[in-house]
Amino acid sequence: MxxxxxxxxxxxxxxxxxxxxxxxxxxxxxxxxxxxxxxxxxxxxxxxxxxxxxxxxxxxxxxxxxxxxxxxxxxxxxxxxxxTTEHYHFICRKCKSIYDVDISLPYLEKFEHYMHKVEEFYGDYKGVCENCLNKKKLKNK
Amino acid sequence: MxxxxxxxxxxxxxxxxxxxxxxxxxxxxxxxxxxxxxxxxxxxxxxxxxxxxxxxxxxxxxxxxxxxxxxxxxxxxxxxxxxTTEHYHFICRKCKSIYDVDISLPYLEKFEHYMHKVEEFYGDYKGVCENCLNKKKLKNK
DNA sequence: TCGTAAATTGTAACTATTACAAAATAGATA
DNA sequence: TATCTATTTTGTAATAGTTACAATTTACGA
Missing domain, CATH: 1.10.10.10 (Winged helix-like DNA-binding domain superfamily/Winged helix DNA-binding domain)
Structure with a gap:
């Protein structure tokens, strides 16, 4: 406290x-x-x-x-x-889990090429997470 | 049409x-x-x-x-x-311009390390754009 | 302990979006 | 081409998330 x-x-x-x-x-x-x-x-x-x-x-x-x-x-x-430190989110469309993805530095460097000064950034990604992918693989066997 | x-x-x-x-x-x-x-x-x-x-x-x-x-x-x-093709947005906090930033592939590759299957992604960046940075430089001279 | 600026509360208003039902219409079929 | 029907459009009302505001309460410096 x-x-x-x-x-x-x-x-x-x-x-x-x-x-x-x-x-x-x-x-x-x-x-x-x-x-x-x-x-x-x-x-x-x-x-x-x-x-x-x-x-x-x-x-x-x-x-x-x-x-x-x-x-x-x-x-x-x-x-x-x-x-928190800067991070992105990955959201699984199947189980709806949210994963924090630490992705800060390489991206900011990339942006230097654009000559804009990046102060804040935000991103999120959607797809199927590792767990759900593995579940599917097991079923297919 | x-x-x-x-x-x-x-x-x-x-x-x-x-x-x-x-x-x-x-x-x-x-x-x-x-x-x-x-x-x-x-x-x-x-x-x-x-x-x-x-x-x-x-x-x-x-x-x-x-x-x-x-x-x-x-x-x-x-x-x-x-x-459009996948892209991010960069928003200038001074002039409010929105720049489309084509950033697709390298980032998706990076995500493969996480073993999640990325299907959609979205990101936006805030800061000061090239134009506004240059304006400031001129003023300081 | 007191005084005051700041914080809290409850209500009402506002904005973006969705739900719904009635009227209109696109386009397949005869 | 005329007709039929599922789809689309419209207007209104409802909802969700957030903000505005005024009255009351509280934190905290003097």
Whole structure:
């Protein structure tokens, strides 16, 4: 908990139970949750929680680079990650698993050729994951 | 126009003026428009057009791979492209220009290492584009 | 402990999209 | 070519995700 307080203080943000709940939830549940999922999870133990609080805080924490927001290419809801290194997501269309794919540096280098200065990037990939591919192979035997 | 008719027929879709309008607009305006932008543009010459028609047809054409849909990482609206090769987008945070970045093959190869079968991919990049970087250099001189 | 700026809450509004039913139409068939 | 029917179009209403706003509460520096 101390770690989240430090993080908030470093950005001159007030320490509120709601903010600590959100940070703790995101840190302990690396499941790329939506705002609604965060809301529902925290509301269980803090029934007075308002959804606006979730949105407000998510917003301020994203702006302060404490957490990251992104969306999957075929979804209309934002999703959130506790501060992580840059990565892509691979989504299996069969089992819906989400794999984090660390892919940062080589891609950024590639972009230098375009002479644009890349500051942020985001990507996601869809297909069939290793597990599902193997299941299919077994069936075919 | 003949080309759009062929395209629709190839997928056993009925030829309607609305569909031809959408295809023609997307083909001639490579501006990654949103559903609303497509709607407004076509409605000028076809005032009876309904927004539902846009959504219905966009949907059916995406499913038939006639057009592509995607969204920018920080936007909540879908955007559409006339059939193109796979590419990423680079968005300049200063001038808001969108650059198409052809980046397909090397990345897919890279993914083979993960043993997942990649079928679709999507990515976008944000930063400062070449033009805006050059402008800044001139100013500093 | 107090005062104030900031945070929280609940409600209402807004935007993008989807659901649905009635009317219109494309295009196959006679 | 006229007719028939499944498909498409339209308009309206509903929904999901998010944002705006005003009243109340709270964090925290003085």
């Amino acid at each position: 101390e770690k989240y307080i430090k993080e908030l203080k470093a950005h001159k943000l007030k320490i509120t139970p709601q903010r600590l709940d959100i940070l703790s939830f995101l840190d302990k549940n690396r499941i790329h949750p939506s705002a609604d999922e965060i809301y529902k999870a925290i509301k269980i133990n803090s029934p007075a929680l308002s959804k606006t609080t979730i949105y407000n805080n998510i917003d301020v924490m994203v702006k302060n680079n404490i957490i990251k927001s992104f969306r999957f290419m075929d979804s209309n809801e934002l999703r959130f990650d506790y501060k | 003949e080309k759009y008719i062929k395209e629709l027929k190839a997928h056993k879709l009925k030829i309607t003026p609305q569909r031809l309008d959408i295809l023609s607009f997307l083909d001639k305006n490579r501006i990654h428009p949103s559903a609303d932008e497509i709607y407004k543009a076509i409605k000028i010459n076809s005032p009876a057009l309904s927004k539902t028609t846009i959504y219905n047809n966009i949907d059916v054409m995406v499913k038939n791979n006639i057009i592509k849909s995607f969204r920018f990482m920080d936007s909540n609206e879908l955007r559409f492209d006339y059939k």
